[in-house]
Amino acid sequence: MMTQLTSAQAVIxxxxxxxxxxxxxxxxxxxxxIFGLMRIPNLMHGSFFMLGAYFGVSLLDWGVNFWVAxxxxxxxxxxxxxxxxxxxxxxxxxxxxxxxxxxxxxxxxIADICLMVWTGDPWQPTAxxxxxxxxxxxxxxxxxxxxxxxxxxxxxxIALWIMVDWTRLGAMIRAGVDDPPIARVVGIKVSQLFTLxxxxxxxxxxFAGVMGAPFLSVYPGLDFEMLPLALIVVILGGTGSLxxxxxxxxxxxxxxxxxxxxxxxxxxxxxxxxxxxxxxLRPQGLxxxxxx
Amino acid sequence: MSALAVTQLCKAFGGxxxxxxxxxxxxAGERRLIxxxxxxxxxxxxxxxxxxxxxxxxxxxxxxxxxxxxxxxRRPHLGMAxxxxxxxxxxxxxxxxxVTLALLGLSSLxxxxxxxxxxxxxxxxxxxxxxxxxxxxxLAARPLSQTxxxxxxxxxxxxxxxxxxxxxxxxxxxxxxxxxxxxDVRALLxxxxxxxxxxxxxxxxxxxxxxxxxxxxxxxxxxxxxxTRAEVVADPRTREVYLGH
Amino acid sequence: MNGRLRYATIGAALVLLxxxxxxxxxxxxxxxxxxxxxxxxxxxxxxxxxxxxxxxxLGHAGLFAIAGYTAALLLQAGYGHFAADTAAIVVTLAASAxxxxxxxxxxxxxxxxxxxxxxxxxxxxxxxxxSLTGGDxxxxxxxxxxxxxxxxxxxxxxxxxxxxxxxxxxxxxAVFVRSPFGASLRGTRDQARRMNALGYNVWLIRFxxxxxxxxxxxxxxxxFIYYNQFVSPQVSALTASAEVLLMVISGGTxxxxxxxxxxxxxxxxxxxxxxxxERWNLVLGLIFIVIITFxxxxxxxxxxxxxxxxxxxxxxxxxxxPAMEKHSPGAPP
Numbered sequence: 001m002m003t004q005l006t007s008a009q010a011v012i013x014x015x016x017x018x019x020x021x022x023x024x025x026x027x028x029x030x031x032x033x034i035f036g037l038m039r040i041p042n043l044m045h046g047s048f049f050m051l052g053a054y055f056g057v058s059l060l061d062w063g064v065n066f067w068v069a070x071x072x073x074x075x076x077x078x079x080x081x082x083x084x085x086x087x088x089x090x091x092x093x094x095x096x097x098x099x100x101x102x103x104x105x106x107x108x109x110i111a112d113i114c115l116m117v118w119t120g121d122p123w124q125p126t127a128x129x130x131x132x133x134x135x136x137x138x139x140x141x142x143x144x145x146x147x148x149x150x151x152x153x154x155x156x157x158i159a160l161w162i163m164v165d166w167t168r169l170g171a172m173i174r175a176g177v178d179d180p181p182i183a184r185v186v187g188i189k190v191s192q193l194f195t196l197x198x199x200x201x202x203x204x205x206x207f208a209g210v211m212g213a214p215f216l217s218v219y220p221g222l223d224f225e226m227l228p229l230a231l232i233v234v235i236l237g238g239t240g241s242l243x244x245x246x247x248x249x250x251x252x253x254x255x256x257x258x259x260x261x262x263x264x265x266x267x268x269x270x271x272x273x274x275x276x277x278x279x280x281l282r283p284q285g286l287x288x289x290x291x292x
Numbered sequence: 293m294s295a296l297a298v299t300q301l302c303k304a305f306g307g308x309x310x311x312x313x314x315x316x317x318x319x320a321g322e323r324r325l326i327x328x329x330x331x332x333x334x335x336x337x338x339x340x341x342x343x344x345x346x347x348x349x350x351x352x353x354x355x356x357x358x359x360x361x362x363x364x365x366r367r368p369h370l371g372m373a374x375x376x377x378x379x380x381x382x383x384x385x386x387x388x389x390x391v392t393l394a395l396l397g398l399s400s401l402x403x404x405x406x407x408x409x410x411x412x413x414x415x416x417x418x419x420x421x422x423x424x425x426x427x428x429x430x431l432a433a434r435p436l437s438q439t440x441x442x443x444x445x446x447x448x449x450x451x452x453x454x455x456x457x458x459x460x461x462x463x464x465x466x467x468x469x470x471x472x473x474x475x476d477v478r479a480l481l482x483x484x485x486x487x488x489x490x491x492x493x494x495x496x497x498x499x500x501x502x503x504x505x506x507x508x509x510x511x512x513x514x515x516x517x518x519x520t521r522a523e524v525v526a527d528p529r530t531r532e533v534y535l536g537h
Numbered sequence: 538m539n540g541r542l543r544y545a546t547i548g549a550a551l552v553l554l555x556x557x558x559x560x561x562x563x564x565x566x567x568x569x570x571x572x573x574x575x576x577x578x579x580x581x582x583x584x585x586x587x588x589x590x591x592x593x594x595l596g597h598a599g600l601f602a603i604a605g606y607t608a609a610l611l612l613q614a615g616y617g618h619f620a621a622d623t624a625a626i627v628v629t630l631a632a633s634a635x636x637x638x639x640x641x642x643x644x645x646x647x648x649x650x651x652x653x654x655x656x657x658x659x660x661x662x663x664x665x666x667x668s669l670t671g672g673d674x675x676x677x678x679x680x681x682x683x684x685x686x687x688x689x690x691x692x693x694x695x696x697x698x699x700x701x702x703x704x705x706x707x708x709x710x711a712v713f714v715r716s717p718f719g720a721s722l723r724g725t726r727d728q729a730r731r732m733n734a735l736g737y738n739v740w741l742i743r744f745x746x747x748x749x750x751x752x753x754x755x756x757x758x759x760x761f762i763y764y765n766q767f768v769s770p771q772v773s774a775l776t777a778s779a780e781v782l783l784m785v786i787s788g789g790t791x792x793x794x795x796x797x798x799x800x801x802x803x804x805x806x807x808x809x810x811x812x813x814x815e816r817w818n819l820v821l822g823l824i825f826i827v828i829i830t831f832x833x834x835x836x837x838x839x840x841x842x843x844x845x846x847x848x849x850x851x852x853x854x855x856x857x858x859p860a861m862e863k864h865s866p867g868a869p870p
Contacts, residue, residue, distance in 0.1 A: 041646045043653075088830070096646050097593055098829045101786065104595075104779055105825030112819035224775050228657040231650055265668055268661035275654060276639060283642040342734060368736035380731045382724060393724050396717055397735035405718040405749075412717070451735070 005261060012143075013257045019146035019215070021253025022153025026208035027226060028233035028245050029160055030201020036177045036240020038194050040089060041096070043103040045205055046227030047110040052077045052206020053218040054114055057123045066128035070210035074203035081202025085195050107223060115220050124217035149211055156204070157246055164242060173197065177240040232275045238285025247286065293356055295320040295459050295489035296341070301350035303340055303513075310336045311513045313350070318459075318506075320355075321486045325504030326493050329533060333513040334493040335377060338461050342374050343367050354459065369398060371458035375448040377467055377493070381436055387447055388432040391419040394451035422454035426480055442473040449480065460484070462492040466499045478503065497534060501525070509533060554700055564692035568764075571692070573804045574699040575760040578706045580784035580796035582753035585710070587782065588791030589719065590746045591726030593649045595778045596636065596656030600751050602663060602773030604629040604758030609676040609768045610669075618682035626755050633751025637744045644729070656778055663770035675769030678762050689763070699760055706753055711793055713749075722746050723791075776818065780807075783821065787828060 005013070031045045052073045059069035084106060092098045126132070127145040134141040164170035175183040176190055184190045209218070216222070233252060237244020252271055259267035278285060298316040302309070310333045318324045328334050339345040341352055343364030351360045354370055362370070382390050395415050396402045410416070423429045426446040431439065436447070445465060452460055465481070466474050481503065484490065494500045501507075507524040509517040517527045524530055558567050579601060586592045607628045611621035640651040663670045670676065681689040689695045713719050724732045725739045733739050762768045771777065780803060788799030810820050831846070 035646075039646060041650055088826075092829070096649065097587075097786075100593065100595070100649060101782075101825045102829045105822040105829070108776070108779070108818040108822030108825070110822075112816055112822070115818075116816075224657075227775075228654050231654050235650065235654070265666045268665045269658055272654060272658045272661070279639050279642050279651065344730070344734070363738075365733045365736055365738045368734065374734055376731070376734075380728055382727050382731075384727060389720075393720065393732075394735050396720065397732070397737050399717075401717045402721050402737065403718055403745075405713050405716045407717060408712075408715050409717045409720050410715065455735070 005258075009261070013261055014254070015142055015146050015150075017254040017257040018250065019149040019253070020256055021250035022150045023208050023212045023216075024229055024233055024249035024252055025153050025246050026156060026204050026211065028230040028237075028249060029156070029242060030197075030204040031230040032234045032237065032240060032242065032245045033173070033177075033197050034201045035234055037173060037180075037197055039094075039096075039180075040099050040198075041103065042198075042201070043100060043227060044084075044107040044110065045201070045230050046223035046225070047107045048077050048081060048202045048205035049209040049212075049226045050218065050223040051080075051110050051114060051209070053209030053213045053222070054118050054123070055206065056210030056213055057118070057125050057218055060125045066210075070207050073210050074207035077206030078199040078203035082195055082199040085198040089198075090191070090194075107227075111220065111223055114223075118218070120220050122217045122219035123213070125213050127214040145214060152211065157242070160242055169193075169196075229271065232271060234285070235275050236278050236286060238287040241285065241287040244285055244287030293320065294318060294353075295322070295355060296491065297353040298337075298341065299351045299353070301337070301340055301352065302348045303336060303345060304348060309513050311340065311347075314510075314513070314515055316508060316515070318489055318491055320458075320489055322489055323503060323505045324489075324491045325500055325507045326491065326510055327497050327507060328495065328510035328516075330495055331512075332495075332510040334495070334510055335463055336513075337510070338374060338463055338493065341461065342372065368455055368457075371456075372461070373452040373455045373457035373459075374461040375452050375463055375465060377463040379441075379444050379448060381444060381447060381451075383437045384435070386433055386435050387423065387428060387439065387443075388416070388419055390436060390447055391422050391450050391454050392416060394422075394454045395419055398455055419454060422450045425453055425483070426450040427476065442469055442476075445469060445473070445477065446480070449477070453484070457488060459489045459491070462490065464493055464495065466494065466496075474499065558693035558696055567692040567696050569804065569808055571696045571699045571764055572808075573800050574696070574703040575757050575764060576781065576784060576804055577797045577800035578703055578753055578760065579757035579781050580788075580800045581706055581710050581793075582750045582757065583781050584785045584790060584796045585713075585722075585746055585750040585753075587785050588795070589714070589722050589726065590743055592640075592644065592743065592747070593782070594636075594640070594652040594747075594750075595649055595775065595782065596640075596652035596654070596659075597750075597754055597781060598773050598775070598777035599656035599659035600629055600633055600636065600754045601758040601761070601777070601781075602659050602768070602770075603632045604755035605762040605768040605772055606663060606670060606676065608759055609678050609762050612678055612680075613676055618680075622682070622759055625759055626752065629751055629755030629758070630748060633748045633754075634744070636751070637747035640747070641740060641743055653775065653778075656773065656775065660770060660773040660775070663773050670770070673770060675767055678766045678768065681763045681766070695764065699764070702756060702760060706756065707793070707797075709753075714793060718742075718745075776821070779825075780821065783825065783828075787824070 027045070027049055031042060034040055034042050034045075055073040055076055056069045059072060060066065064072070088102055089099060092102060131145040131148050134143045135147075136142075162170075164173055172183070172188045172193055175186070175188060176193055180190060229252060233245055233248040236248035236251065237246070251274060255271055255274065256267060259270040263270065294317045296316070296318040298314055301311055301314040301316075303311045314333075314337060316337075326334055326337070336345065340347050343359070343362065347360065351358055353359065354367075354372060357370065359367060359370060382393065385393075392409070392415055395418055396409070399415065401407065401412065401415070420429060420432060423432055426449055428443060428446055428450060431443065436444065439447070445468070449462070449465060452462075462481075465477055469477060481490070492500060492504070501521060504521055506519065507517075507521055508515055509524060509527075509530055511533050516533060517524050517529050519527070557570055561567055561570065579597075583594065583597050586594050604625045608621045608625035611624055612618070616624075636652065636655050639655065640648050643651060664672060666672075681695065683689065684698070687694060689698050721732070721737055721742050724737065725742050729739050732742075758772075761772070784799030784803045785796050786799070787802050788795030788797065806820070806824075807817055810817050
């Protein structure tokens with residue numbers, strides 16, 4: 001069943017892996033912060049990704065510029081996520097089961113609404129004109145759009161890193177992740193911080209959805225395919241760790257692309273293997289800290 | 293043979309050393325008081341002794357048996373019982389069920405999925421006896437959520453006593469009690485037979501001073517003074533810890 | 538309820554259940570009754586974890602599917618019913634043990650996330666590993682077994698088989714709940730740390746509970762494939778795990794009758810809704826949100842509360858919706 005790869009194929013796969021890893025990072029960075037900071041198992045995170053992608057598809061259909069569409073979609077999802085967090089999730093603070101059911105409930109509703117509005121057929125918008133085609137280097141062709149995704153993901157990662165490590169807001173987030181009750185006691189408005197992080201996470205997921213649409217395409221079921229991937233990234237990298245999310249995302253990106261090329265039947269299952277290993281050997285995640 | 297011997301016990305959380313080479317030897321039947329200000333590492337010491345936290349180094353010996361590496365849930369089976377400073381009980385159950393759970397914990401019956409727990413007369417009877425020892429027999433059927441704070445403190449003790457421990461670890465059994473309630477708990481502790489070795493934590497020195505035979509003063513995770521009641525009270529270092537700064 | 542009344546109620550319920558095919562008549566409805574029974578077994582199994590152990594699993598459809606697929610594939614390969622079913626239960630028990638070892642690295646949210654991921658692995662195998670599982674086409678189960686020479690081919694006979702299994706499961710649960718082990722399990726839910734200090738091996742208690750739950754999940758999975766005579770990846774989807782969780786929660790967790798009431802509610806609703814609209818997921822999601830917002834303790838007690846609450850609102854009391862009880866299991870020892 002295993003397929004041999006030529007080195008040219010391997011290079012292309014590596015680029016795809018980086019691109020897919022970049023997408024996964026955009027998806028799971030928010031998930032990781034929401035999970036790490038708010039302890040909310042946000043089971044609608046995959047739905048944010050899918051709904052965002054559908055928004056993007058429609059905006060592109062109306063002739064909106066690709067990047068504007070991605071930003072608008074992210075903005076729309078930030079508003080939706082913010083409303084759900086502020087008015088429903090907020091009331092369930094600290095109650096795991098109700099939070100799970102609520103987010104799961106919304107995930108189902110979003111899935112069905114998407115099916116109603118965008119039908120069951122897959123949509124695959126084209127990449128922005130300036131990024132179609134490929135650049136040639138070292139005798140190989142590099143697809144421009146995938147490189148662009150990687151660049152955007154790296155830019156977002158740097159922006160998030162600066163935000164978390166260098167700003168006052170970031171200091172508050174770190175304090176909140178480390179010890180929410182104490183953060184509250186020292187006067188950090190944890191509640192507003194929560195909403196902000198939730199909106200940011202939703203926006204990033206939707207943005208990733210639009211970015212991913214031209215090469216993943218958008219179809220029903222994409223939500224629950226992406227959600228476990230975000231989950232794996234967080235379990236791999238450790239909750240609340242951006243570096244962990246970055247490393248975990250690229251690891252998954254590589255596993256997925258090379259897995260698909262070499263063991264097509266098992267590509268999806270292979271994705272879970274590192275998670276199982278980490279759970280057994282290092283349950284706090286690669287970059288997570290042990291909580292006493 | 294000492295009942296409990298702790299040797300060179302160390303534990304650090306990150307950079308914070310909560311117990312630093314603690315040595316503690318308690319003879320069988322002794323009444324030992326461990327005092328120290330808040331944050332001295334008293335409760336951590338208990339958690340290390342009961343195995344809820346693993347030590348970084350050092351050893352714990354219970355009646356000549358090294359239990360340092362024994363799983364914490366095995367230690368009650370070897371004759372060690374404890375109470376918690378922060379009351380840790382089963383709110384949804386009755387007082388009687390709380391104590392029954394303590395007894396069940398040491399009985400092989402706990403794995404049985406087929407018998408009826410309420411149909412175990414000898415277990416229930418022993419639970420009632422334990423409640424009678426702490427003066428709560430009349431409240432056996434009351435749900436824990438409807439009991440007073442002082443009653444819960446006594447349920448904590450009843451659960452530990454029900455297990456017939458050889459070494460009993462009491463974590464601030466007087467915390468939050470009124471003067472009358474304290475007197476009751478004192479009487480209760482005095483009635484515990486000499487076969488049981490008792491180690492008690494208290495941060496308020498006056499509460500249990502005259503109860504103790506030997507006193508260990510803990511400060512910043514270190515044993516500062518140890519000796520008889522008179523020795524510890526007279527020691528200038530005790531005054532320094534409690535009155536100094 | 539006093540003893541005599543209780544026996545009378547149980548007796549009446551048994552008579553009603555045993556005579557159901559005669560007073561229901563139509564085989565469509567008899568089949569719905571069979572569905573309710575088999576999902577009630579599934580919900581009872583999950584309730585052991587959600588209700589009594591305080592461990593919320595979102596991967597139980599995975600175990601259900603493992604039992605179903607193992608039996609279906611072995612039957613397809615030509616093995617007999619007894620061999621296939623026995624193997625299916627053994628495989629499910631092993632899978633439950635693996636689930637348990639991995640998921641018990643954590644409690645609370647972590648447990649839930651890991652079970653979700655494990656459930657998705659099963660889904661991934663069922664859906665993507667087409668050479669083994671037939672992928673989206675699923676596996677057909679051509680015949681139903683004939684225990685003691687009784688054919689289960691028609692609706693009433695299958696109903697009775699389901700009823701027997703259901704009663705067995707129910708009786709086991711009823712004994713389990715009152716047993717010392719049941720009390721130990723509830724103890725680990727409420728005060729894991731104290732249980733550990735009292736001499737209970739909390740990890741092992743939870744492990745046993747997961748395997749026990751896995752056993753009945755497997756049994757219900759077998760009933761399902763014989764009922765449906767077909768198994769497809771949908772059985773292992775997250776939606777399926779969510780549905781059975783809804784059964785447990787809608788009826789009220791940590792009760793014996795709750796999951797059964799939940800199975801009735803969800804199965805009936807699903808059949809009714811599916812008959813009129815194709816929007817079952819939407820309805821499922823809405824029910825979740827309504828339950829969470831208004832009836833945190835389950836549909837039955839919740840309905841009573843909702844009535845009272847709306848009465849207050851109408852009377853301008855402006856009393857807020859009842860707060861929900863915390864449901865996070867204790868910290869690991």
